[in-house]
Amino acid sequence: MPVKSSTQTGGYTPAGSAARAVYIVDGNRTPFLKARGKPGPFTATDLAVAAGRTLLVRQPFSPSAFDEIILGCIIPGPDEANISRIVALRLGCEEATPAFTVQRNCGTGMQALDTAAMHIATGRADLILAGGTESMSHSPLLLQKPMVATLGKFYRAKSPLGILRAAAGIRPRHLAPVISLLLGLTDVTTGLSMGQTAENLAYEFNISREQMDSYAIESNTRLAEAQDEGFLEEISPIFDAEGNYYDHDDGLRRDTNLDKLGTLRPVFDRPFGNITAGNSAQITDGAALVVLASEDAVKKYDLPILGKIIDCHWSALSPARMGLGPVHAMAALLHNQRLGTGDIDYWEINEAFAAQVLACLHAWSNGSFFTKELGFEAPFNPIPPDRLNVDGGAIAMGHPVGTSGARIVLHLLHVLKRNNAHRGVASQCIGGGQGGAMLIERGEELSHE
C-alpha cells in the first residue's frame, strides 16, 4: 500500500464490501453572492434556510422524515453555534431530529457529504440533509486583546475615577479592529496566507502570471456560457427583505481580459508576487444542500436518483503547499478504486487559486512528483482541460469556504447528467495542508435492481 493516508482507506461500495449504497436524491444551492465590503443581505443560516426550503418543498417526504442534518460552516456568526441545528429547526425539521456541524476548513462542504454518506453506508441513517453554508461577508470584526482587557477594567470599575483610569488606558492603535476573515485565511503554523502558499506552488511549478490570468479568463468565460445556456440548474433564486432577488452567481466578470487582469496588483506577496484578486477565488456568500438517501429510503418515498457517492478520500501534506491537496487525495482515491484518468468522465477541482489548480494539473502527470512525493511508480495520464471545471469555478463565482465542497459535487452530478456521462471526481485543496476527493457516479436506477 504505497499511499499515505491520514484517516481511512477504502470506500463505501468497493467490491465485496458490506457497506450500503449512498444515493444523492436532489440538491439545491443559492446563487453565490460576492462580498462587497459590507455584510451581505443574508447570514449563513439565512442562506442555508433559503436553499433548504426550496429543496424540501420539492421532496415527496416531509422535513420530519430526515434522520439527521449535517451541515458544514467555517465562519458561523456568534449567534450561529451549531448552525446545522438552527437551520434544521428553521426548516421545520422535527425537534427530535438531531443535527450537527462539521468543519475541515475549505473541505468542510465535502466533509459534510462524506460524514452523511458514512452514516448511510453504515446503516446509522437512511435520509440525511447535508451540505455547506457560509456568509463570508458576515465574518466578524474583532477587538484587539489590549482593547478587550481595557473594556474589562472599564466594566469592573466601581468609581468614576476608576472608569476614567480605565478609559485612559485606551491607545489609538488599540481601536483598529481585527479582521477575523484574514486570520481564517492564514495558516497559523507556517504563518503563510493562503495566497502565499499558492505563490509557493507557482514558483515550484514555474507557473507564470500570464498562465494564471489566462486560466482565470477561461473560468469566467465558462461560467458566462453556462449561465447563458441555463446549465446551472442547481441554483434557485433567493429573496431579501428589501424587495431584491438574486438568481445568479454575481461575481462573474464577463468583460475580463488579459489586459485588464494584467493591471491588477498582487494581493499576497506585495509588491512582486503573481497572485491577484483576478486569479484567485472570490470572497463570497452562499449555501449548497443535498439530500442523501439509502436504498430503503429511496424505495420508501419513491425518490428520484441523481447519482451515487462511491468513495471519498482525505489526504494531508505540508501546509505551505496546501494547494496540491487534490493531487494527493485524488491519487489515493483512484488507486483504491483501481481507476485511471480515462475512467473519469468529468472533474471538478475547486479553484482556490489559478496557480494552485495549474500546479495540480502539472503534478498529476509528473513522474518524479509521483515517485518522490506519493511513492507511486507512475503518474496518471493528464486530465483533459475540457473535462475539468467545465462550467467555470470559484475564480468566476466565488468560494464560500464551507460551501464549495458541496457545490462541486452537486454541480458535477448535473454535468454528468447533461453529458450523459457516468463517473466524476470532485476535489479540493484545504487550508492547513489537506486535500479531499470524492468519487461519484450518475445513475437513475437503484444499484441492486
Add this chain to the structure above:
Amino acid sequence: MSKTTPYRHWALETDMDGYAWLTFDRADSETNTLSKEVLEELDSILDEIKASQPKGLVILSGKPQGFIAGADVNEFSLLENRDQAFELIRRGQGVMDKIEAAPYPTLCLIHGYCMGGGLELALACRYRIAMDDPRTRLGLPEVRLGIHPGFGGTVRLTRLLGPAAAMRMMLTGRAVNAFKARKLGLVDYIVPERLLKQSARSVIEAKPKPHRPGWAAKALNLPLVCNLAANSMRKTVARHASRKHYPAPWAMIELWENPTGNLKKQYEAEAHSVAELVVSPTSKNLVRAFFLQTRLKGLSKGTEFDARRVHVIGGGAMGGAIAAWCALQGMQVTVQARRLEQLAQVIVNARKLFDKRLKRPKLVRDAMDRLIPDQEGLGLSHADVVIEAIIEDAGAKKELLKTIEPQMRDTALLATNTSSIPLEELSTVLERPERLVGLHFFNPVSKMMLVEVVKGTETSEGVIADAMAFVGRIKKLPLPVQSAPGFLINRILLPYLLEAVLMVSEGIPAEAIDRVAVNFGMPIGPVELADMVGLDVCLSVGKVFASHLSHELPPGLEELVAKGHLGLKSGQGYYRYRKGKPIRSKQRKVGTISADIEGRLISRLLNEAVACLRTGIVADADLLDAGMIFGTGFAPFRGGPIRYALDENIETIETYLDELKEQYGDRFAPDPGWKDLSETL
C-alpha cells in the same frame, strides 16, 4: 390546604402559609366573562375571605385561554332601560370597590386575554402580574361596543397610568401585549409561566408600593392643561368617530375633563354615563355586530379540516397579500408567480406586514421562513389548500385550473379568488367540478376581516365546510354566499359606486359625494373607494354586471380607463393622488344638493341588498348585515343595511324609491323583495 367550594364559578383555596388563591372558572362556558351571577358569587366570596384574614389574595383564571374576556355581553341585550343598566353597573362597581378596600394585599395573575371588565377587576387589585407570553393581551375595548368602562375603569386606569396613556387605551380600545403593559405600568411584573405563582407569593410578601404614574404624566390633570389636552383628544376622536354616531369616546373625555368631586362621585358619574350609552341604538347595533361576528366565527367550526400548507398562485396585489396573511397566521405558504420581480415584491410587502403585526424579530423571521417564493409551483403537490389569484380573466383561470387539478392532492381544497366570474364557468374544465370553491378576499387583505366563501351549483357541502374551516383557521370571518355575479358584497356595493360616479358625471363634486357617505357612517366615500379598487376593475366588473343585471355603465368611466387614469394605483382617477392620498379641493362646497346625494347612494345600496336577500345569494338578513359590516365597513352603528332599512321603516323607503324612480329613472324601481321583507316582520 383548606378548600371551600360552594360556588359555581369560583374556587377558593387557602394554603398553609395563609395565601388565598381564588380561581375563576366560569361554569358552562369556555370563556370567563363577568355575568351578574358571577359577580354576586364574587361578592360573597370576598366577604368570606375577609373573615378569614388571609395573608394575601391571588385571583387567577382556570381557563387555559385567558384570564377574563370582559362583561357578559349577552346580558346587555336584556337591559330594558337606563335605570336597570345603572343598577347593574353600580353592583359591579360595588364588588370592585370591595376588592380595592381589602385590608390584605390583592393580586391578579394574568395569562392570555384580560379585557374590559376583566381588566377593571385586575385594576381594583393592588398588584398585577402578567404572563410573559405573546398571547397575553390587556385592554379596555368597550368603546367598540359603543360604551366605555363601567366598573371603575375610567377612574382607576387614569390613576394608574396617567391620563394620556389611559385615555389612549380606552379611546382606541386597543389591547396591549405583556411587554407594553409592563412599560406602561399596567402590570407590575411580567414573568414566565413557571414563575407565576412564586412571583405572586414574593410580591405579596414584599408588599412593594403600588405603581403610580410619573409627575409628567400627572401634569395633564392640571386645570388648564387638562382642557387643552381634552380638546386635542376631541380633535383626534373627531377624525375617526362622529359625536352623533359614536357618543362613547366623547363621553369618556367629558368624564375625565370634568371630574365630579370625590372618587365615589366619579364612579357614580361613570355608571350614569355607561347606563345611558348601553341602551342607545348605537350600542345595541354594535353589540349586535359583535354577536354577528361570533356567529361568523362559529361557521368555521363545522369540520376537522386542518390546513397547514397553502399554495397561492398569483403574485399580484391580492395573491401576495393572501399569501402573506396565511403565513402570518402560521401556515407554510408557497407563493407562485411568473416573474421574480413579483415574488420579490410579495416578500417585501409581507415583511412590512410581519414587522407591523409581529414586531419581535424572532417571530418576524419565523413568518418569513414560512413564506416561500415558488416560481416553479413546487408547493402545489403538497398543499392542503390551493388558492388561485391570477388575473381576472376566465380563459386564463380555466387554463390554470385545468393544469393544476391533476397535480394536487386528492383531499386538497381548490379555491379561486375570482371576484366576478361565476364558479360554474370555471369548474367546467375540472375532472371534479364539485371541489372548486370561491374564497373571495377583500382589499386590503390584512385589514378586511371578511372572506366570502362562494358555493357554485356543483360545489359540494363538504368542500364549503372545509373552506369555512380554513377561513376560520387564518382568523378571518367566513361568509357563505351563492355564486352569482359579484357574489354578495360587490353586488351590493357596485350600484352604490356607479351611482356615485354617475353623480360626478352630472357635475356634483366628488368631495361632496364622499363627505355625505362618510357622514352617513361609511369608512370611505364611494368615489374614493372606486379609485382605490381601481377604475379598470370597476369597469370590468361593471360590464359583467351590466350584462347580467341590467345596470348601466355611467358615462365617463370608460374614457378615464382608456386614458390610463385607473385610480390610486396610477396616481389619478376621479381624484389625483399624492403619496397615496387623494388631493381634495377645498373650494368645492357641498351646497344644497346633499339630501339627494345620500338618498340616491343609500337607496341603491339598500335596494340591491334586498334583491340579494330575495334571490337567496345569502341565507338570511343577519348574514347579509354581517357581510356588509365586516366586508365593507358599512356603518356598524346602523347595524347593517337590512337592520337600517327595518329601523327606517320599509314603507317609507319603498315610497322614497318610487319618488327617485320618477325623478332619476328605473334603476330606482323598488325590488320585489321589499314586500317579502315586510311580510317576515
